[in-house]
Amino acid sequence: MSTQESVVRLSQVTKRFGQSVAVDQLNLDISEGSFFSLLGPSGCGKTTSLRMIAGFETPDEGDVFIRGQNVTRIVPHKRDFAMVFQNFALFPHMSVAENVAFGLKMTGVGKAEREQRAREALAMVRLPQFADRYPKQLSGGQQQRVAIARAIVMRPAVLLLDEPLGALDKNLREEMQVELRSLQQDLGIATVFVTHDQEEALTLSDTIAVMRDGRIAQRGSPSDVYERPVNRFVATFLGASNLLRGRILGTGKTARIDAGGIVIPLGDATGKDGDEIEIAIRPERMSVQLQGAAGMPAVIKAIVYKGATVSLYCDASGDERVVFVPGGHPSLTGLKTGASIVLSFDPAHAVPLRSE
Amino acid sequence: MGSGLSMNRQTAFWALLAPPLLFVGIFFVVPLLNLFWVSLHGASSSELFGSDLTGENYYRILTDSFYHTIILRTLWAGLSIMLLCLVLGYATAYVIAPLPPRTRLIMLLFLVAPLMVSNVIRAYGWIAILGRQGVVNSMLRSTGLIDGPLLLLNSFEAVAFGLMTILLPYMVVSIINALNAIDRQYIEAAQSLKANPFRTFIEVVWPLSSPGVASGTLLVFLLTLSAYVTITLLGGPRMKLLVSLVFDAVSGFRWPLAAALSFALLALALVVAGLILALLRPGRVQGRG
Amino acid sequence: MRGILIALTGFAYVVVLLPILIVVVTAFSASEFFAFPPKGLSLRWFEAFFASESMRGAFIRSLQIATISSMVATILGTMASMAIARRKGTLFNLVQGLFLAPLIFPAIVLGLSLLIFYKSIGGVPDFLGLVIAHCVLGLPFVVRSVTSSLLAVDPALEEAGQSLKASPIAVFIFIITPLIWPGMLAGGIFAFILSLGELNTALFLTGPGVTTLPIEIFSYLQFQGGQLVIAAASAIQVFMIIAIVLIAERLVGLKRIVRSG
Numbered sequence: 079m080s081t082q083e084s085v086v087r088l089s090q091v092t093k094r095f096g097q098s099v100a101v102d103q104l105n106l107d108i109s110e111g112s113f114f115s116l117l118g119p120s121g122c123g124k125t126t127s128l129r130m131i132a133g134f135e136t137p138d139e140g141d142v143f144i145r146g147q148n149v150t151r152i153v154p155h156k157r158d159f160a161m162v163f164q165n166f167a168l169f170p171h172m173s174v175a176e177n178v179a180f181g182l183k184m185t186g187v188g189k190a191e192r193e194q195r196a197r198e199a200l201a202m203v204r205l206p207q208f209a210d211r212y213p214k215q216l217s218g219g220q221q222q223r224v225a226i227a228r229a230i231v232m233r234p235a236v237l238l239l240d241e242p243l244g245a246l247d248k249n250l251r252e253e254m255q256v257e258l259r260s261l262q263q264d265l266g267i268a269t270v271f272v273t274h275d276q277e278e279a280l281t282l283s284d285t286i287a288v289m290r291d292g293r294i295a296q297r298g299s300p301s302d303v304y305e306r307p308v309n310r311f312v313a314t315f316l317g318a319s320n321l322l323r324g325r326i327l328g329t330g331k332t333a334r335i336d337a338g339g340i341v342i343p344l345g346d347a348t349g350k351d352g353d354e355i356e357i358a359i360r361p362e363r364m365s366v367q368l369q370g371a372a373g374m375p376a377v378i379k380a381i382v383y384k385g386a387t388v389s390l391y392c393d394a395s396g397d398e399r400v401v402f403v404p405g406g407h408p409s410l411t412g413l414k415t416g417a418s419i420v421l422s423f424d425p426a427h428a429v430p431l432r433s434e
Numbered sequence: 435m436g437s438g439l440s441m442n443r444q445t446a447f448w449a450l451l452a453p454p455l456l457f458v459g460i461f462f463v464v465p466l467l468n469l470f471w472v473s474l475h476g477a478s479s480s481e482l483f484g485s486d487l488t489g490e491n492y493y494r495i496l497t498d499s500f501y502h503t504i505i506l507r508t509l510w511a512g513l514s515i516m517l518l519c520l521v522l523g524y525a526t527a528y529v530i531a532p533l534p535p536r537t538r539l540i541m542l543l544f545l546v547a548p549l550m551v552s553n554v555i556r557a558y559g560w561i562a563i564l565g566r567q568g569v570v571n572s573m574l575r576s577t578g579l580i581d582g583p584l585l586l587l588n589s590f591e592a593v594a595f596g597l598m599t600i601l602l603p604y605m606v607v608s609i610i611n612a613l614n615a616i617d618r619q620y621i622e623a624a625q626s627l628k629a630n631p632f633r634t635f636i637e638v639v640w641p642l643s644s645p646g647v648a649s650g651t652l653l654v655f656l657l658t659l660s661a662y663v664t665i666t667l668l669g670g671p672r673m674k675l676l677v678s679l680v681f682d683a684v685s686g687f688r689w690p691l692a693a694a695l696s697f698a699l700l701a702l703a704l705v706v707a708g709l710i711l712a713l714l715r716p717g718r719v720q721g722r723g
Numbered sequence: 724m725r726g727i728l729i730a731l732t733g734f735a736y737v738v739v740l741l742p743i744l745i746v747v748v749t750a751f752s753a754s755e756f757f758a759f760p761p762k763g764l765s766l767r768w769f770e771a772f773f774a775s776e777s778m779r780g781a782f783i784r785s786l787q788i789a790t791i792s793s794m795v796a797t798i799l800g801t802m803a804s805m806a807i808a809r810r811k812g813t814l815f816n817l818v819q820g821l822f823l824a825p826l827i828f829p830a831i832v833l834g835l836s837l838l839i840f841y842k843s844i845g846g847v848p849d850f851l852g853l854v855i856a857h858c859v860l861g862l863p864f865v866v867r868s869v870t871s872s873l874l875a876v877d878p879a880l881e882e883a884g885q886s887l888k889a890s891p892i893a894v895f896i897f898i899i900t901p902l903i904w905p906g907m908l909a910g911g912i913f914a915f916i917l918s919l920g921e922l923n924t925a926l927f928l929t930g931p932g933v934t935t936l937p938i939e940i941f942s943y944l945q946f947q948g949g950q951l952v953i954a955a956a957s958a959i960q961v962f963m964i965i966a967i968v969l970i971a972e973r974l975v976g977l978k979r980i981v982r983s984g
Binding site: 446447448450451453454455457458461462463464465466468469472482521522523525526528529530539540542543544545546547548550551552553554555556557558559560561562563565567568569572598599602603606607652653656659660661662663666667677680681684689692693696699700703 | 727728729731732734735736738739740741742743744745746749756757758759799800802803805806807818821822824825827828829830831832833835836837838839840842843855856858859862891913916917919920921922923926927936937938940941944945953954957960961964965967968977978980981
């Protein structure tokens with residue numbers, strides 16, 4: 079991706095706080111109109127990266143570009159971005175309309191125009207009737223929408239979202255996810271979204287960058303990172319995975335799983351005959367067979383009913399394995415804790431992991 | 435994640451801090467150091483202070499029995515006022531603290547607003563009440579209980595009582611803040627553990643209110659030390675405390691002695707403050723020390 | 724037990740409020756000498772107060788000193804609070820302690836140290852000297868009140884302002900100031916009231932012809948006996964304070980007034 083196309087580019091950016099390295103030689107490219115998520119556990123550097131795009135932090139090394147302009151040394155209020163904050167940061171002493179119009183006022187937009195644009199933005203987030211209220215008089219979800227309206231009214235080059243849904247309860251969060259995504263697509267505004275919630279990232283993003291220790295562990299489309307995790311960290315941070323050991327066979331095109339002997343294709347993973355390799359398989363890609371079938375023999379330790387799915391926790395010669403079976407699936411009939419079964423899977427769903 | 439200080443913020447920080455810091459430095463710290471410097475000199479008839487460095491002022495204060503009498507009287511006055519304020523103040527705070535917030539606020543306002551009235555006016559009020567032609571004497575005379583006026587002013591007791599009434603609100607406010615900070619659950623826990631109301635107070639409420647008691651007593655004592663005007667008005671010309679000697683030394687242009695007496699006053703304040711803190715140990719409730 | 728506590732509380736309110744009440748009532752007395760209850764009501768002592776050049780002069784000077792010193796204290800105290808609020812560490816605690824120190828520092832020592840300091844640097848006009856002293860005394864009230872207002876402001880609001888193109892100055896004007904305004908006002912009002920009634924520092928710093936109203940009342944009481952014109956002067960001060968408290972209640976709420984005390 080060339081510099082001309084990308085709205086935001088981070089080039090070899092490093093940020094230290096005292097002794098610890100928060101962001102380590104990070105490269106990022108966010109293209110026009112895309113929804114880009116930075117996903118990772120707390121302390122992985124995702125928020126610091128976002129704050130460096132905004133200019134609230136200055137990189138120790140490397141450069142930040144917005145629309146091709148190097149903004150590394152430019153103060154926040156002169157950068158072309160807008161942001162939705164974790165706890166919304168609505169100005170408590172201003173009405174909803176004043177909050178939304180504030181940025182326009184700062185950029186010298188005339189009173190009539192900014193009132194008009196604030197009204198439009200509020201209509202976009204479906205809150206036109208709340209213009210004269212104060213933030214304290216609104217519910218969490220409504221405050222969230224005002225915060226979004228306040229940001230999009232600026233028509234920024236890039237919209238930065240710092241865990242904006244974290245302060246909402248579960249149902250509201252799912253509702254807001256859908257709304258946020260459709261709003262972003264309607265406006266076609268490039269968006270950087272910071273979250274530690276994998277489900278949120280999978281639902282919303284065009285591209286996800288999974289971060290760990292200040293670096294990007296993997297970047298790709300939601301299905302890429304979910305279906306083809308590259309290493310153990312991504313495989314276990316993003317949803318559950320069963321990690322199996324195996325050995326590479328012959329020319330390195332295939333590998334055999336130690337337990338059960340299933341042979342899987344390796345794709346572009348490399349290695350030579352006899353090398354150990356770790357393989358991930360998603361619980362929902364595993365299936366349960368009756369004793370005697372080909373696969374890994376196992377004993378059921380616990381059956382946990384979760385509505386849409388049923389989780390089976392199994393012991394396969396000392397290793398814990400998890401299987402998600404759709405609720406009501408025929409293979410569940412007659413299964414009991416303590417029953418001996420065989421676990422198997424389609425070799426195409428097995429993902430060889432890079433060693434870290 | 436902490437935010438690093440960029441050059442811009444650093445500049446803004448100093449631009450904000452420098453003027454007030456300079457102001458306090460020049461008009462509070464420097465004059466105080468200067469005062470100490472002056473206190474280390476002898477008197478001079480033409481200059482502010484003599485030319486040779488000497489500890490004679492301090493030596494005099496430490497050895498002269500006249501100063502001992504005054505310092506002991508000052509301590510005694512401070513302690514009596516402190517205790518009077520503590521008893522009355524704690525009782526008042528204890529009654530007001532559990533009231534509904536709005537009522538409590540109004541009750542407090544009636545105590546805090548008098549603090550805004552100049553002490554000279556509040557002392558004058560007591561003169562009007564206790565003086566020779568004051569309210570008490572004229573009432574007693576009209577009922578025929580006494581022939582000549584009672585001398586209620588110009589005494590140690592008048593000063594102690596008057597200052598107590600003037601400083602009492604500080605004590606109430608300090609203790610109320612501490613009492614309101616006590617989680618009701620502690621009291622309920624004590625009751626659930628079979629403590630009667632008296633034991634609950636002794637074992638739970640009193641120790642938890644110690645920060646308020648400490649700051650209240652400290653404030654009352656410190657303000658007693660420098661209440662020259664009230665002491666003079668209610669105590670008359672012969673009721674002298676340490677602060678009166680400072681004033682007298684200034685009136686006699688004996689600047690170095692006045693300066694040394696000021697530091698004796700400060701030392702007394704520090705010692706008593708240390709004693710109060712050691713005795714009440716408010717730190718154990720406040721989570722430090 | 725409860726009865727004793729309530730009796731003590733009642734006694735406390737009486738001894739705190741009664742002297743002020745008596746002075747205010749006496750001020751309206753029609754008679755030549757003190758008597759309580761007054762024999763007849765009049766405004767003659769208020770007229771006498773404004774007719775007396777020294778009283779009127781001291782009153783106006785007190786107002787001027789209180790106005791200037793509280794304004795300067797508000798500005799300096801707000802700057803200091805903005806610099807050190809939210810900062811941790813021994814050094815910042817020390818600096819904050821320094822700003823708050825005059826709150827509990829023996830006022831008479833402060834007055835003497837300033838008097839000698841003024842003399843040491845070759846003299847300072849009495850009026851200016853008093854303004855400076857009251858500014859030092861008022862500063863801690865502003866620092867305390869503004870700092871607590873600042874601590875209540877969500878730090879993200881500042882960044883939100885910057886993200887919406889507000890320069891640091893615009894952030895201060897449009898976001899921080901409106902939010903800490905009640906704290907500044909409460910601190911400033913308290914510094915003003917403090918200056919109006921301040922005695923023990925002003926004692927050394929007033930000069931011939933340049934005195935404040937409390938010092939003027941004090942010297943009247945000391946040297947000219949209890950003339951009722953002092954009652955009028957006192958009553959005027961009390962009325963001003965009541966007026967200020969009522970206005971402040973409207974502007975910043977009762978809670979802040981009680982807390983600044």
